[in-house]
Every structure is written in C-alpha cells, then in structure tokens.
Amino acid sequence: MLSRGERALEFGREVCGDLQAAEQREWLVTNGIGGYASGTVAGVLTRRYHGLLVAALQPPVRRTLLLTKLDETAAYHGVDYPLFANRWAGGAIEPAGYQHLESFWLEGTAPVWAFAVADALLEKRVWMQPGANTTYVRYTLRRGSGPLALAIDALANHRDHHGNTHVRDGAPDLAVETVPRGLRISTGAGQALFYLLSDSARATPRSRWHHGFYLRVEDYRGLDPLDDNLCAGTFEATLEPGESLTIVASAANADGEPDLDGDSAYELRWATDELLLEQARLALDVEPPAIKQLVLAANQFIVDRRLPDGSEGKSVVAGYPWFSDWGRDTMISLPGLTLTTGRYDVATRILETYARYVDRGMLPNRFPDEGQAPEYNTVDATLWYFEAVRAHYAVAGSQGLVQDLFPVLKEIVDWHLRGTRYQIHVDPDDGLLFAGEPGVQLTWMDARVDDWVVTPRSGKPVEVNALWYNALRIMVEFAWLVGEPPERYEALAKQARAGFARFWNEETGYCYDVLDGPEGDDASLRPNQLLAVSLRHSPLTAERRKAVVDACARHLLTSHGLRSLDPRHPDYKGRHGGERRTRDAAYHQGTAWGWLLGPFVRAHLRVYGDVDAARSFLEPMFRHLAGHGVGSLSEIYDGDAPFAPRGCIAQAWTVAEVLRAWEETVSA
DSSP: OOOTTOOEEEEOHHHHTOHHHHHTOEEEEEOSSSOEEEEETTOOOOSTTOEEEEEEEETTEEEEEEEEEEEEEEEETTEEEEOOEEEBTTSOEEEEGGGGEEEEEEETTEEEEEEEETTEEEEEEEEEOTTSSEEEEEEEEEEOSSOEEEEEEEEEEEEETTOOOOGGGTOOOEEEEEETTEEEEEETTSOEEEEEEESSOEEEEEEEEEEEEEOHHHHHTTSOOEEEEEEEEEEEEEEOTTOEEEEEEEETTSSSOOOOOHHHHHHHHHHHHHHHHHHHHHHSOOOSHHHHHHHHHHHTTEEEEEOTTSOEEEEEBOEETTOOBBHHHHHHHHIIIIITTTOHHHHHHHHHHHHTTOBTTBOOSBOOTTOOOOBOOOSHHHHHHHHHHHHHHHHHOOHHHHHHHHHHHHHHHHHHHHOOGGGOEEOTTTOOEEBOOTTOOOSSOOOEETTEESSOOOBEEHHHHHHHHHHHHHHHHHHHHHTOOOHHHHHHHHHHHHHHGGGEETTTTEEOSEEEETTEEEOOOOGGGGHHHHSSSOOSOHHHHHHHHHHHHHHTEETTEEESSOTTSTTOOOOOOSSHHHHHHHHTTTOEEGGGHHHHHHHHHHHHOOHHHHHHTTHHHHHHTTSSBTTSOOSEEOSSTTOOEESOSEEHHHHHHHHHHHHHHHHO
C-alpha cells in the first residue's frame, strides 16, 4: 500500500542541478480519458507535447494543448528567485531556475519538486483529476523564516498536441478575461477554451506572446523545434510557512466546476492510487517498489472510449505522449495492464468494447487522433484478441464472457477462412494464414514512409501463424466450454501445426521470419518467432523451442528489450534518431523493443524452467524506471549499447509485458 509522504524514484541535486540529466528525465500524469500533463524534471520544454493541460476534447482523442507551463518567481527576504527554466531559439537557457531545485520525486503518480531558496523550501505538486480535463498545481511552503511571495506567469496555447504555434504564420486567436477566482481563456469569437482558477491567488490578465521556445528533442527527431506560447496572465500570492496555494487549469467542457480545495482534490487522486495497489495486492505480490510503480503506471494507459450508441467503453492508449488507442497494442497490453493487476472488470469492458468494432472479421488497428472512423489495417491485432480472452478466462473464470464473445470469435475465424481485407486468408494447402498486398504493412512491424514500406512482410509471417494456431486451439477449448462442436477447430489447428513445420530453417537452426513472400522465404533473424514459444499453445517441438530461445538470446537480447533485427544483417540499424525517414528506417531494423522482454522471459521460463534467470532479465527495466519517463517504461531503445531509450516515454505494452512476465516468474 501507499503511505502519505512516501517518496519513489527520488533525485537530489546530482540530477536536479545537472541540466542534461534533469531534462532527459520526463514526468507524466494522466486523467483516464486521454488527457495528460507532461514535462521535464528541469522544467525546460523539450517536446511539442509538453504541457500542464493537454486536454482530450473528444475522449480519448482530439488532444489539445491548452496550458503549456507555469513560470514561477519567488520573492524571499527581498531577493527574487526564478524557479523556472526556458531554452530559447539559439540554445540559451534563461533563466536557469532548475539550479534552485533541491530534489524531485514521485508521490504515488504525482511528481513533486522541492525548491530551496536560502532557508525556505517550497514544494510543487502536479496531478490531474480522474475523468476530467483538469490539472492541479499546488505549492506548499514547507519551511522558512518569513513569508514567501510567488508571481506565477501562466503560458497558454490552443493547438493540436502534434503541432507547433508560430505567431508569424497566424497565432491562435485567444482572448483573456477576468472571472471570479481567476481567468477565462477563450477564442476571439468568445468560445471558452479553459479556465485558470486559484483558491487564494490574485489573477491579472496579460495576453503577451513569448516567441521562440526551442524544443531540443523535436530537433533531434528532425521536426520543427520552435514554438510560441501566450502569457495569459499572472497569479500572485504570499505564503507563510505551512501554507499552500493551488492553481487549477480546467477545460471549459469539464463536467461541473473544478474543486479549488487542493487538499480534497489531492485526496481523490491519492485514493485512486491506493485502490489500484489494493486491487493489485489481491492478484499478485506488489511489495517490490518497482512493481508498485509499474502497477500505478499501468493505469495511465486505460481510458474511456465512447461507443457508437453513446455508452461508455474502455480502451488503451498505446503510448504517451503521441499515440492514440490501437487495437494491437490494446490486446497485447490487456493481460499485463488489467489481469495481472486484478482489474478484471476493466478487462471485460475493453474486450466488450472492441467486440463492437469487429468488422469483416477484423479488429481495428487504430483509432485516429482526430476521431475519424477506425482503421482496419492489421492482421495480428485480431488474433491477439483470442489470447486476451483466453487470459481473462484463465485468471477470472469468466465463462459468461466467453459465452457472450464466442459468436464474435467464431465469425472472425470464418472470415479468415474465406478471406477478408488485404488478402488475409487461410491457404487451404498448408492451413497457414497469408496476409498482405503491395504498399500495406499489416504486422506490428508497421513502419512506413509515404509509399515506402520499410519492412514488407507480405506472405505468411511467423508470429501471425503462431497466433493463428494459438487462436484455433483456444477455439477448441471454448467450443467445449459453450457446448459447440470442437471438431472443426481441432482439424484446422492440426493442419496449421503441420503447416507450421515449414517455418523451420534447418540451415540456420531457427524459424524463417516470413514464408511465401513476393521474394520467397525470408530467413532474417527477428524476434517474432518467440511467440511460437511463449504463447499458451506452441506449434514447435521442445527441441526447436530451445533453439529459438537460444538464437534470440545470443543475437537479439539487450538490457532493455530485443532487437528487431540481427546485428549481423546488412540492413541492421543500431541507433534510432534523426528525421522521420531515418527514424522509421531503423524502427524495425535493429531498434530494441521493450515489450518483447515479456515473450522472451515467458519463452525462456518455458524452455529452461529457471525462475531466477528469467526474472534477472527484467531487473534492468526496474532500474530504467528512474530514467526517460520517470515511473514508466519507454517504447523503444537503441539496438547498440548503451541502449539509450527512444520514442514514447511511457508505452503500454512495455509496462504491461514487464508486469506480466514478473508475475509469471512469481507464480511459476
């Protein structure tokens, strides 16, 4: 359980006073409907996605930057201390307020900064209200020999979180006016966007643009690195030792007025975190601090999604800050995010939600960020759905859910037998699943730059057919459970297993990655074949399972995941960075993926039965909680040492698979 005042992942001046170290560590808080707040420990903006209120205006999408940051200046015993930091075009840091940062830590999911000025210590906490586009920032003067005055400039914006604002090209038309307890920021046409309110501070409107914030990480990613923000107003208050000040940023479409009582609002956030750990405690041992932190991180990805009939469903945001909810990521993540943590009801709602979107035997791959119709360009997301339902039944005994979803699963199998989009169909000659057509990438290795598909895998991918065999075996079990004849699925599974033998490459001693592609069979060593070992139903013999695990361990395993391609391959790229084409060329051509540690650990445990060895592969990820996205796990890592984190600072399937793998080592 959590205890009030418990500090996790605490950094002192060795990190906080080092600009490079402090700005490479990012924090994240979320609201359960797709909105979020994120930034760096140093307070410097390095991404276009950094902001104190990025509201999901059509939950969980249409994420819009409204409040970028708060720039605080403390006046204490006649001396002004800027506590904020900005990097400007050209690279200059002005001011360097991070130098006053004594320490930083997580309290549950809330980031906390402690600023030391002379003998005063000022704490700052940030959190979001569950279920609302509302962010709280609370300042508490913990100690001091007199009053401390705060002047806080609020920097606002109104843009898609994927974009940039350049006043010279036409700034957002924003108007600022005084309202009781604070400010209202509206469009020039008078449409309210959000409110800035306070329990005790005096608010003064400003409406002054600050130009040329330099976003270092966007420059590294080959994207526009400059952004402008509007100083919407200034909040001023004086604190005596022991007193607090709360500022609330709330989108205009928030349900009801936000609670300006910082204590009660924080209690709600705290109670949510405590409940998460209590539910997890009933399902697994959460005593190790890293596991407790991962349980809290897991909840950040679970979001509400409104169904076509207006009812509320559940989904999973694939990663923060830029992904929306993806079908593949949701199904891979579901066991670790919900079942391992004891949240069976949430898992049920996610499975029922996605059942509503099955079309022509396929789950959607992605819900676009602007709320358009879902995209059905995936072959594996649908097959992961079977595994998610199986995992739910295995831990929750949910026979009623299986009964309800069996017709959907049956329809999916039928569509795959007769053929659906993108030539996805079962080859009657070998019982294997074929997928693909020119210009389309249907597997999880889905990088594409304009018309260039970086890793074309048309044909019969190894992990797709491992999933297909697994799905058919699950259908045999479920048919018995619901009183349907299982013989059809038994015959299909038997044929698929026999056909799967074609994947074995005697020359290399491991599986082909793709069969029957446009250029024949692909013998590249990739981690996809691990699923033929890690899934509940494996089509490989025990000897071949061991050979697969050993090959992946020798050539693909890193401290933070598995490389997506053998370093000996001529197309291998060991570093992920640069402009989009360079990044996407490396995305699945050597970049290491954290989520693959889950299948690797399960496969290793299945082959060797060595719990200590399997668990040891996870330990570097526990240490990684203190880097990149503090308290969470990253999307990807360089394939070359030292395996630097890249991509999203918090990725659902990385967190989920590490949690799930750890739980399996405990229960083994």
